Amino acid sequence: MRLSDNKFSGKIPAGIGLLPNLQFLDISMNMLSGPIPYQLGDLFKLLSLNISHNFLNGTIPDQIGILFALQGLLDLSYKSLSGEIPTQLGKLTNLISLNLSHNYLPGSIPNSLSDMQSLSSINLLYNRLEGTLPEANIFDSAQIEDFSNNKGLCGKIQGLQSCNTLITAPGGKIKKHKLVIIIVASLGSALLGSLMLVGIFSFLYKRRARNYSKEEEFTSNREGPFSVIGSLADMLRNDKEAMELDWTKRVEIVQGVAQALSYLHHDCVPLILHGDISSKNVLMCSNLEAHVSDLGTTRFLKLNGSNRKTFIGTYGYSAPELAYTMAVTEKCDVYSFGVLKLEVLMGKHPGDVISKIQTLAVGSINVKDILDPRLPPPKAKQSVDKLVLVLKLAVSCLPSNPQSRPTMQSLSELLEAKITRG
Structure with missing residues (x-):
């Protein structure tokens, strides 16, 4: 079979x-x-x-x-x-x-x-x-x-740390390497605010995969391929700029954000939660590449599950469990990513569409009914299939039960396999 x-x-x-x-x-x-x-x-x-x-x-x-x-x-x-x-x-x-x-x-x-x-x-x-x-x-x-x-x-495998040299903490627990976080100061830019991480994790992920340019090339002016031209929210609100984000570009935006969040959740030690995924915190470069920014609400994820905080995220994107438990897990970012994917498809925040979609079977949703009307409908079957995949993955991120949501790793891998390689 x-x-x-x-x-x-x-x-x-x-x-x-x-x-x-x-x-x-x-x-x-x-x-x-x-x-x-x-x-x-x-x-x-x-x-x-x-x-x-x-x-x-x-x-x-x-x-x-x-x-x-x-x-x-x-x-x-x-x-x-x-x-x-x-x-x-x-x-x-x-x-x-x-x-x-x-x-x-x-x-x-x-x-x-x-x-x-x-x-x-x-x-x-x-x-x-x-x-x-x-x-x-x-x-x-x-x-x-x-x-x-x-x-x-x-163990004894070449390149693996010897069991005799592991540094242990009290209680016998193995100490982990600390992630070095680079804070980039954006001077004179109201868009970026005060101090934030500007797409660093997206860059680190992509540099490992595709030899991307140095972080210093990511600037807040409009010159160079890695210069900020605005947030995704700004571009989607502007009819002219929204037209620049054709269906291919929008799928690439979803992929880029997925890669960055997968890096935070799965490649960092300790794991890192973003805490405020929204279209305002996705910066667009002059080459229309997306980078996750504003990690001011990030926190290291404790593996014992005792992660709690006061509400910091953006209303309309935050996971429903935060309203009554304040328990923060990586699945909170997954929910916000699902909202963001719908926004990328629709060209605006999905609003009440989220609750309607949650009650429908995925197969009963016609992707063409929710696509941004400012763009011409996709004609090629391959393009339609990619948008259908993005829609289905968005829906999979939105269950009210956090455990029913997929991981960012699996989402990123599926997008890579079925869109880039498929």
Whole structure:
């Protein structure tokens, strides 16, 4: 069963376990949400399982570890999975490739994984793993790239920190590297205000990916490719300037903001919340590239969940849970990003449209009914498909339950895969 790279949403049905003769299952690159059903463990003839690049959350079911026939691929990457890696996975002794990257998996890597004698490829990067790497088999030949961007792993792999040299704090907790935050003073510009971070995180992300120019080239005048010409809010309010933001540019704006927020939430240690995502805080350069700015409300995210603050964000963009709990998580930024995406499509703040969309099934929404009427409707099917994707991703960000929202990492990856590479 190969259903990858579609637009399927909703949960993986428990009835999937009623296909005992299934040997290959690939439902990757979709918009599936909810937990991984434990009934997958009933597919005892399964040779390959790929459910990566979705919005799935929860833990990895122990029952995955009884799929003894698995011998090709087990790919559970690019989700929002939490909970420790099940020791039962070590029983998959015929498995060749294991990918659990880009999740929130905490704790240590089970020593049982060293029992996977056939494993020739493992990818655990971008998680919250810590402690000593197991020894033997795959862990003797793995590379540092397979384990980077975790909480604090150590071991004998070249490039990985030795377990004997880790600096520990009281209580035995491993200290993390501190993120160096660069504050840029914008002098003489009412637009930028006093002190703020001007697109630094967007630049850092893009420089890593595409060798972008130095931060000093980002200025507040109108000269040069990285000069500020106004905020996204200003451009959308101005009919003439809004026409410059055609559908291609608007999709690129959504991608740029997604990349910047994904960097803050997933690539920084400790994780960083923006706290005030809105069109006023997205600066546009003269090349019409978008950069997240005004991080005056940012805060480091405590992994124990005890993040509270008084209301600081912008009304109309702030997540509904802030009104009664004041509990701040990265999912607050995700909600604001969903509002921003609708605004980019509509050319104005969505207002009451948000509550209407929340009550409708995604498939019942006609994207052409909400597009900015100042622009000619997109004609090419590829352009329409991209705008439909942006709309669906916007809706996925707006549930009142924060846990039902996707991560910025998964949103950014889906946009990259289906728009840039697709």
